[in-house]
Amino acid sequence: MKKAVAFALSAAMAAGIFAGCGSSSNQQPKQELNLFTWMGMFPDEVLESFQKETGITVNYSSFDTDETMLQKLSQAKGGDYDLIIADDYIIQTAIEQGLVAKLDKEKLTNLDNVNPIYQSQFYDPDNSYTVPYGAGVQTIVYNPETVNFEITGYEDLWNAALEDNLAIIGNYRVINGMALKTMGESYNTNDVAKIEAAGQKLLELAPNIRLIKDENTQDDLISGEVGAAIMYTSQVTLAKMANPDLKVVFPKEGIGLGIMAQFIPSQAPNPDAAHQFINYILQPEVAKQCFEHLGYYSTNKAADELISEEYKEFLTLPDNFTADSTEMIAPISAEAEEAHVKVWTEFKNACGQ
Amino acid sequence: MKTRSISFSRIFMGIVLVVMYLPIVLLVIYSFNESKISSVWGGFSIKWYQQLFRDKEMFKALWNSIILGVSSSVCAAVIGTLGAFGMTKIKCKANGVMEYLSTLPIMIPEIILAMVFLAFFSLLGLPFGMTTLILGHTAFCIPYCFMLVKARLVGMDASLAEAARDLGASEWQVFRDITLPLIAPAIASGMVLSFAMSFDDVIISLFVTGVNVNTLPIRVYTQIKTGVTPEINALCSLMLLATLILVALSTWLGKEKQ
Amino acid sequence: MKQAKASKKYWATLLPLYLFTILFVGAPLLYMVVLSFLQRAESWGVTSQFTLQNYIQILQPVYLSTFADSLKLALISTTIIVFIGYPFGYFMAKLSPKGKQRMMLALMVPFWTNSLIRLYGWIIIFRANGTLDQLLMGLHITDSPLKLLYTYPAVVVGMVYALLQFMIFAVYSSAEKMDWSLVEAARDLGASPAKAFFTVTLKLTLPGLLSGIILTFIPSMGLFFIADILGGNKVVLVGSLIQDQLVKAHNTPFAAALAVVLMIMTTLMIALYRKISGVRDLEGLL
Numbered sequence: 001m002k003k004a005v006a007f008a009l010s011a012a013m014a015a016g017i018f019a020g021c022g023s024s025s026n027q028q029p030k031q032e033l034n035l036f037t038w039m040g041m042f043p044d045e046v047l048e049s050f051q052k053e054t055g056i057t058v059n060y061s062s063f064d065t066d067e068t069m070l071q072k073l074s075q076a077k078g079g080d081y082d083l084i085i086a087d088d089y090i091i092q093t094a095i096e097q098g099l100v101a102k103l104d105k106e107k108l109t110n111l112d113n114v115n116p117i118y119q120s121q122f123y124d125p126d127n128s129y130t131v132p133y134g135a136g137v138q139t140i141v142y143n144p145e146t147v148n149f150e151i152t153g154y155e156d157l158w159n160a161a162l163e164d165n166l167a168i169i170g171n172y173r174v175i176n177g178m179a180l181k182t183m184g185e186s187y188n189t190n191d192v193a194k195i196e197a198a199g200q201k202l203l204e205l206a207p208n209i210r211l212i213k214d215e216n217t218q219d220d221l222i223s224g225e226v227g228a229a230i231m232y233t234s235q236v237t238l239a240k241m242a243n244p245d246l247k248v249v250f251p252k253e254g255i256g257l258g259i260m261a262q263f264i265p266s267q268a269p270n271p272d273a274a275h276q277f278i279n280y281i282l283q284p285e286v287a288k289q290c291f292e293h294l295g296y297y298s299t300n301k302a303a304d305e306l307i308s309e310e311y312k313e314f315l316t317l318p319d320n321f322t323a324d325s326t327e328m329i330a331p332i333s334a335e336a337e338e339a340h341v342k343v344w345t346e347f348k349n350a351c352g353q
Numbered sequence: 354m355k356t357r358s359i360s361f362s363r364i365f366m367g368i369v370l371v372v373m374y375l376p377i378v379l380l381v382i383y384s385f386n387e388s389k390i391s392s393v394w395g396g397f398s399i400k401w402y403q404q405l406f407r408d409k410e411m412f413k414a415l416w417n418s419i420i421l422g423v424s425s426s427v428c429a430a431v432i433g434t435l436g437a438f439g440m441t442k443i444k445c446k447a448n449g450v451m452e453y454l455s456t457l458p459i460m461i462p463e464i465i466l467a468m469v470f471l472a473f474f475s476l477l478g479l480p481f482g483m484t485t486l487i488l489g490h491t492a493f494c495i496p497y498c499f500m501l502v503k504a505r506l507v508g509m510d511a512s513l514a515e516a517a518r519d520l521g522a523s524e525w526q527v528f529r530d531i532t533l534p535l536i537a538p539a540i541a542s543g544m545v546l547s548f549a550m551s552f553d554d555v556i557i558s559l560f561v562t563g564v565n566v567n568t569l570p571i572r573v574y575t576q577i578k579t580g581v582t583p584e585i586n587a588l589c590s591l592m593l594l595a596t597l598i599l600v601a602l603s604t605w606l607g608k609e610k611q
Numbered sequence: 612m613k614q615a616k617a618s619k620k621y622w623a624t625l626l627p628l629y630l631f632t633i634l635f636v637g638a639p640l641l642y643m644v645v646l647s648f649l650q651r652a653e654s655w656g657v658t659s660q661f662t663l664q665n666y667i668q669i670l671q672p673v674y675l676s677t678f679a680d681s682l683k684l685a686l687i688s689t690t691i692i693v694f695i696g697y698p699f700g701y702f703m704a705k706l707s708p709k710g711k712q713r714m715m716l717a718l719m720v721p722f723w724t725n726s727l728i729r730l731y732g733w734i735i736i737f738r739a740n741g742t743l744d745q746l747l748m749g750l751h752i753t754d755s756p757l758k759l760l761y762t763y764p765a766v767v768v769g770m771v772y773a774l775l776q777f778m779i780f781a782v783y784s785s786a787e788k789m790d791w792s793l794v795e796a797a798r799d800l801g802a803s804p805a806k807a808f809f810t811v812t813l814k815l816t817l818p819g820l821l822s823g824i825i826l827t828f829i830p831s832m833g834l835f836f837i838a839d840i841l842g843g844n845k846v847v848l849v850g851s852l853i854q855d856q857l858v859k860a861h862n863t864p865f866a867a868a869l870a871v872v873l874m875i876m877t878t879l880m881i882a883l884y885r886k887i888s889g890v891r892d893l894e895g896l897l
Binding site for chain 3: 362365366369370373374375376377379380383431432433435436438439440442443447451454455457458460461462463464465468469470471472473476488491492495499524549552553555556569570573574577585586588589592593596597599600604
Binding site: 065067068070071164167170172209210211212213223224225334337338341342345346348349351352 | 651671673674676677680738739740756758760761763842843844845846847852855856858859860861862
């Protein structure tokens with residue numbers, strides 16, 4: 001799961017829904033919160049009301065990939081930023097490098113609102129460093145008007161009828177992983193031979209690829225640039241809302257789950273403000289606003305029931321999800337990683353032909 | 354015969370210019386498009402301009418870009434001009450190497466420079482942000498100033514300076530009263546060019562920027578990649594307008610002078 | 612004696628350039644070369660172990676073919692640019708002084724418009740049911756969307772569009788300085804217009820043409836964002852490969868090795884240019 005795509009427009013349209021503007025503006029010395037995450041992760045109203053309620057100014061800066069984030073964070077030696085929201089696997093690396101501070105749970109009074117399904121994952125088994133924000137899965141979405149057969153899983157994407165008509169995510173672990181899944185393997189295999197075999201299989205997919213893109217893929221699906229796409233949950237939400245006729249497929253081979261979580265860097269200038277912010281957005285009413293803006297699955301079970309009908313089917317996990325059908329992408333050995341990069345470069349070269 | 358060849362050249366240049374301006378004109382037209390999807394015309398609207406003016410981040414990015422462009426072009430002008438001047442005065446073997454090295458930044462693909470700056474600045478432990486941006490941009494702005502000023506100095510009539518010296522002027526006086534006015538246009542165009550290059554740079558900025566420092570091109574790049582809204586079209590139209598005003602102003606000033 | 616003393620004084624003026632260049636151009640480039648011989652660390656960063664592995668890795672077919680594809684794209688774009696930019700610059704030099712000034716202004720406006728934004732204009736044109744499709748379908752030349760966006764030709768158009776001006780300016784500045792009386796003399800001596808062009812004009816404008824070629828060829832191997840935006844990320848340039856290795860695979864030493872190879876290629880091209888044209892600085896760069 002990657003880029004959170006802003007519901008900027010729908011947010012602007014729904015600007016009326018302004019939640020409790022408490023105007024208790026205590027004159028405190030000016031505090032700042034350096035928030036570092038993707039663009040458009042929060043509705044403006046939430047940031048503004050947080051500012052109003054606590055007197056803390058939010059400096060929002062954004063990165064485009066998790067790797068950029070880690071690079072910047074390690075250059076800053078765990079300083080500069082107060083709160084970061086990024087993807088699961090990169091957080092594990094950040095924790096290993098000692099760039100993440102332990103949370104002070106005393107300050108997080110609303111922590112019980114978190115849906116435990118999204119906790120105790122591989123990157124933070126004891127939940128001592130992170131609080132989940134949005135969660136999502138990789139799904140296939142297609143337009144039955146232009147795709148004349150039924151897609152039920154990843155395997156169907158190899159169908160020649162999809163020639164030059166498929167958009168995919170630009171993350172090699174996800175895409176190579178998809179090929180691994182069709183072969184009945186795990187996303188996280190360290191077996192180089194298996195990864196290479198997946199690469200061979202992927203080469204056969206190349207003629208179908210029209211577009212490799214992480215952001216705004218739904219626009220290409222809506223405008224008819226592509227007929228089918230592998231997308232992140234937020235994009236699926238946007239696509240379905242724009243065109244309800246689109247079909248959403250949870251691939252039968254297995255589902256890749258991703259979690260974006262919040263963490264405080266080890267040398268954060270203002271960890272106190274970061275705790276306040278985490279706790280603030282854990283309030284059910286605020287969380288509801290955030291998830292409706294974000295378009296990812298809600299990780300706040302107290303917020304689930306508040307989410308309006310219009311969004312409900314997109315923002316809460318489908319009932320038939322079980323722990324067995326999902327798998328998270330976790331860090332793998334350096335050799336396996338290198339094999340992935342090579343497979344990916346070969347695949348991209350083949351797509352560009 | 355002659356008129357025919359001229360009309361052919363006119364037509365050729367006309368077509369190229371039309372194609373060159375086509376995307377720009379379309380951007381301006383679609384900046385007034387009510388619909389979010391740019392392939393559909395949904396009626397006339399100025400809402401994207403309104404949204405643009407509410408976008409504080411965009412203005413911050415614009416401001417950063419201006420600061421960056423001005424600082425790096427000034428730094429480059431000082432370093433480049435002095436260097437070019439010194440090289441005409443001192444003949445030494447190192448100059449050739451230095452000239453090659455200092456102009457290298459605009460000869461090699463930008464991505465190389467971007468990656469070496471990223472690696473090198475983190476080696477030095479410099480905090481990424483405006484400082485690293487200015488250093489990086491100055492590096493690729495120097496060649497423009499240096500080469501322009503040097504070309505001007507080489508083409509300059511040396512006898513003028515000699516005559517002044519003969520009349521008893523000090524070196525500083527010669528530089529201030531004769532050399533500087535003569536190379537001033539070259540310095541000015543070097544700075545303008547530097548500013549333009551810095552203002553438009555994506556690749557190097559993307560690699561060496563830090564917390565909270567977005568330049569306009571970075572902002573536009575992330576917007577194009579993440580959420581394209583016609584807000585970008587509106588921004589482009591406004592920048593185009595600013596450019597046109599500047600160009601008109603400079604032509605008008607040029608005419609006044611004449 | 613006095614002369615020598617005078618020169619010493621001028622050293623101070625050279626100092627900033629020397630210092631800056633050594634510190635912020637020379638040293639970083641040197642560091643890149645060093646990095647390219649180092650081994651990457653297991654998960655993140657670099658070890659101080661010497662290795663040739665990074666260069667050996669480039670020899671793998673997949674990376675070699677990236678270089679080949681990148682060169683091919685640069686070659687195609689540059690060829691198109693030559694055929695559009697050379698005549699343009701040449702014709703422009705023949706305009707009246709006022710015409711030249713106007714043309715310069717006409718070229719400056721797009722130059723000053725953000726290059727990314729200009730590329731975005733092409734998305735509007737190329738996208739399914741975009742301007743071009745509407746035009747062609749309206750004229751009944753085609754009856755369904757062409758799907759031009761995210762194709763190889765779209766990337767080529769983007770490259771040509773982004774770099775054409777450099778060729779125009781380079782050729783123009785060289786044609787502008789040209790002594791037209793030589794062409795007339797050739798014509799008076801009975802040479803056909805074509806012969807006069809190939810024997811005199813082309814020769815005299817060669818520095819501009821070559822410089823234009825370099826100014827378009829070299830950047831077109833690195834402008835990964837054009838392949839990104841217009842090519843749907845499918846066309847892999849050496850530039851995108853370096854970026855991927857650096858940002859996605861965090862394999863800095865391999866990225867450095869790729870950059871070193873790219874740099875050697877670039878330097879060779881410039882040296883070749885200097886040798887053929889006999890001009891030190893690139894014509895019309897400024």
